Structure formats: structure tokens, C-alpha cells
Amino acid sequence: MTVSRQSQLMKEAIQHMPQGVAENYRYWGDDRTVFVAHSKGCEITDCDGKKYIDFRLGYGPIILGYRDERVDRQVIAQITEQGTLSGFSTELDAQVVQQVKALCPQIQKMRFANSGTEAVMGAVRTARGFTKRDRIAIVEGSFHGLFDEMMWKSDLENWNPKGSAEPQVIPFGAGIPERTRSLVDFIRLNDFDGLENLFKNRQDSLACILLEPIIGNAGSISATPQWLQRLRDLCTQNGTLLLLDEVKTGFRVAKGGAQSLYGIYADLTTFAKAMGNGYPVAAFGGRSDVMDVVGSHKGGVVHGGTYTANLIAVRAAHATLQILSQTSALQTVNRLGQHVKEILGRVFTKAGIEHAFAGPPAMLGIHFTPDVPTNYRDWRVTNSSLYQKFSWQLIDRGVMLEPDSREPWFFCEAHQSMDLSWLEDVATQSIEAAKALV
Numbered sequence: 152m153t154v155s156r157q158s159q160l161m162k163e164a165i166q167h168m169p170q171g172v173a174e175n176y177r178y179w180g181d182d183r184t185v186f187v188a189h190s191k192g193c194e195i196t197d198c199d200g201k202k203y204i205d206f207r208l209g210y211g212p213i214i215l216g217y218r219d220e221r222v223d224r225q226v227i228a229q230i231t232e233q234g235t236l237s238g239f240s241t242e243l244d245a246q247v248v249q250q251v252k253a254l255c256p257q258i259q260k261m262r263f264a265n266s267g268t269e270a271v272m273g274a275v276r277t278a279r280g281f282t283k284r285d286r287i288a289i290v291e292g293s294f295h296g297l298f299d300e301m302m303w304k305s306d307l308e309n310w311n312p313k314g315s316a317e318p319q320v321i322p323f324g325a326g327i328p329e330r331t332r333s334l335v336d337f338i339r340l341n342d343f344d345g346l347e348n349l350f351k352n353r354q355d356s357l358a359c360i361l362l363e364p365i366i367g368n369a370g371s372i373s374a375t376p377q378w379l380q381r382l383r384d385l386c387t388q389n390g391t392l393l394l395l396d397e398v399k400t401g402f403r404v405a406k407g408g409a410q411s412l413y414g415i416y417a418d419l420t421t422f423a424k425a426m427g428n429g430y431p432v433a434a435f436g437g438r439s440d441v442m443d444v445v446g447s448h449k450g451g452v453v454h455g456g457t458y459t460a461n462l463i464a465v466r467a468a469h470a471t472l473q474i475l476s477q478t479s480a481l482q483t484v485n486r487l488g489q490h491v492k493e494i495l496g497r498v499f500t501k502a503g504i505e506h507a508f509a510g511p512p513a514m515l516g517i518h519f520t521p522d523v524p525t526n527y528r529d530w531r532v533t534n535s536s537l538y539q540k541f542s543w544q545l546i547d548r549g550v551m552l553e554p555d556s557r558e559p560w561f562f563c564e565a566h567q568s569m570d571l572s573w574l575e576d577v578a579t580q581s582i583e584a585a586k587a588l589v
């Protein structure tokens with residue numbers, strides 16, 4: 152019997168890292184944890200030589216394609232000709248901010264970060280520094296990164312959707328101090344009463360409301376324009392900042408992100424992921440008067456970090472944003488997402504599976520349920536276990552995705568090369584196989 156490279160690598164890795172992985176979310180079980188050998192375009196190849204068309208795309212950063220030469224060439228030139236880091240400013244910093252400003256009218260000033268988590272931390276601190284208030288509110292089902300205050304969630308897995316009790320709010324895991332929860336309120340997406348009550352109860356104490364308008368971490372379930380507008384108005388009336396987390400949607404769902412689709416704009420915005428086509432760059436920005444509270448002046452908000460605006464990250468952002476703003480890459484991404492949506496819709500209908508799609512095609516939420524979910528609690532009553540079985544069948548057949556319907560399908564420009572009729576065949580086989588397992 153031949154031993155797979157995967158099992159050899161896992162056996163080795165487990166001796167050196169908890170669960171054998173560099174971070175928790177990569178662990179898919181000892182036998183199924185994926186070790187990638189290389190990636191190109193929309194394809195990844197694992198350590199045993201198996202190829203996958205990838206709709207996971209590293210949780211969303213890949214917007215052009217893996218190893219996009221237009222971006223990589225500029226990054227390589229930056230490394231070899233100019234350098235990666237000095238701990239000083241460069242002219243490139245402000246150039247990238249100008250590129251963002253040209254696409255996103257709500258950004259007047261911006262600062263850089265290394266990850267989505269860091270960008271959110273910076274934005275929340277800025278909101279608190281500006282408003283001189285401590286409390287924040289977040290929306291059930293959203294994800295804003297791994298820092299203690301954001302690591303509380305509604306426990307839908309153990310909640311009875313037919314009962315009258317509210318879901319319990321629990322920490323993501325061990326090590327989260329109970330008191331980090333005390334400044335955070337939860338609201339439900341598209342719940343008007345909840346919104347009014349929140350402002351009634353917390354009128355003078357809310358620094359900001361933080362949300363993903365299209366919840367990239369709950370299957371692209373989206374705010375309605377009416378609810379988002381009411382939220383915008385209430386924030387303005389109460390001196391609370393609206394902080395939209397566009398770490399997943401930014402430079403993906405449209406050049407100007409989710410805000411340009413709604414025509415509703417935040418006081419502060421966070422970006423990461425698609426901003427650098429896979430290079431680790433992130434940012435937060437917004438109104439000048441708000442952002443100007445950041446700085447080393449007396450009473451200023453502290454923001455910094457050794458690797459902040461390192462030149463690999465900033466050069467990658469410069470190259471990526473140039474392509475996204477000057478080419479039709481995002482139109483292609485949306486068109487491909489739309490094609491796949493149509494194909495999957497056909498496949499599910501033929502298989503007699505009730506289904507609904509959520510969110511824009513570039514970040515497509517797929518739910519086995521008759522109606523489009525309107526908030527995270529609706530997701531709980533979708534047939535997510537059938538979706539999970541379908542996903543594993545797809546993965547076995549060479550389609551990579553996250554086997555959890557809370558993670559949308561991501562598209563990149565390089566998906567142009569995929570064979571759509573192959574995808575239709577594979578999806579048909581996978582849904583039939585999944586149904587047989589129920």
C-alpha cells in the first residue's frame with residue numbers, strides 16, 4: 152500500500168504545531184487537512200499532485216488569480232530594486248491611499264495594517280478615540296477577526312430555532328476573558344426593532360456599530376438597503392460612527408466595495424483581502440475629521456507597527472488596485488460568478504433541491520432553503536448538513552471550497568479558464584452523491 156504524501160506531511164507537522172497546522176482554520180482532520188504544493192490562476196495542486204479549481208481562494212484575497220504576473224512582477228522589482236522595509240515613509244504610501252480614494256468616496260484619510268484583524272482593531276480604537284465612548288455594537292453572524300472583544304458569538308449550533316429562548320452568546324473558544332464581552336452589544340441584521348431599541352438603550356454610549364453589510368462570514372446574507380439606511384440615519388442622529396467592515400467585500404463585489412452597491416457610506420471602513428491579491432495588506436480609513444484623531448499629538452489615537460505599510464504589501468496593493476481600477480477584471484469576476492450561479496441553480500433544480508443564493512456573484516452565498524436568508528438565525532434553518540455533504544463530494548472531484556455554507560464561493564479573474572460544462576457535470580454528480588448519503 153502506498154502512503155500518501157499528505158499523511159507523511161501530517162505525521163511530521165503534528166510533532167511541530169498544534170494539530171499539525173499553522174492556524175486553527177486549516178485543520179480539516181488528520182486525513183483531510185490539505186497541504187498545497189503550488190497554485191496558479193484559479194487552480195491549486197496538493198502535495199499528492201491532485202488539482203482543484205479553487206472557489207475558496209484563501210478565504211477571499213485572490214481576486215485576479217494565484218501568482219498573477221502583473222502583480223508579482225512589481226512586487227519582485229520592489230524587493231530586488233528598492234527594498235521591503237525601513238521603518239520610514241515612502242512616496243508609495245500616499246499613492247496607494249489616493250488609489251483607494253479614487254475608488255471609494257467615503258475614504259478621505261487612511262492608515263495601513265497587516266491583516267483584517269489589525270485593521271478592525273485600529274478602526275474601533277479610532278471610533279472610540281473620536282467619540283470618547285467605549286461601547287460598540289456588532290451584528291450576529293459577522294466576523295471581524297481574532298481579537299478578544301470580537302471573539303463572542305451567538306451559539307446557533309445549540310439553539311432551538313423553534314423555541315422562544317434567545318441563543319446564548321459564547322466565546323469562540325478558551326482564553327477569552329469574560330469581561331471583554333461587557334462592552335459589546337449584539338443586534339440582528341435587518342431587525343428594525345432591535346436597531347431602535349439599541350439606540351434607545353445605548354444612546355450616549357455607543358462609539359460605533361460594526362458590521363459586514365454583506366456578511367461574508369454568514370453566506371453573504373445581506374443588509375436590505377432600507378435597514379442599512381435606517382442604521383446610517385440613527386448613527387448620524389446619535390453621534391455613533393458607522394464602521395463597515397469591507398475586509399471581504401472591498402475591491403471585490405465592486406470597485407468601490409459594498410458601499411458603492413448600496414450608495415450608503417460609512418464613517419470608517421476596513422479593507423484587506425482583495426486589496427493585495429493575496430499579499431498581506433490591510434487598511435482602515437474614513438472621514439478626515441475622524442481619522443485625524445489618529446496621531447502622536449496629545450490625546451491622539453495610537454496606531455503603528457513594525458511591518459505596517461511594508462513595501463511588499465504596499466507595492467502589491469498598488470499593483471492590484473491599478474489593475475482593478477483600470478481594467479474590467481471585476482466585471483469578469485462578476486460575470487463568472489453569475490455563470491456559476493446559473494449552472495448551480497440548474498443542477499439543484501434538476502436534483503429537486505430547494506436553494507437560494509445570497510449576495511453578489513463575486514462572493515456567492517449558497518443555501519439549501521426555499522427563501523433567501525435575511526439574517527444569521529435564518530441560516531440555522533437551512534439544510535447546511537446537505538450542503539456540507541455536497542461540498543465534500545465536490546472536493547473529492549476536484550472543486551475546492553470551504554465545506555460550510557457560511558463561507559461563500561469566491562471568484563477571481565483567472566476563473567475564465569475553467570471549464571463550465573465540467574463544473575456542471577461535477578456538481579450534478581456531487582449533489583446526487585450527497586443526496587444518497589442523507
Ligand SMILES: Cc1ncc(COP(=O)(O)O)c(C=O)c1O
Binds near residue numbers: 210268294296363367
Ligand atoms: C469581514 C472580516 N473582517 C475581518 C477579518 C479578519 O481578517 P484577517 O484574517 O486578515 O485578520 C475577516 C477574515 O476573514 C473578515 O472576513
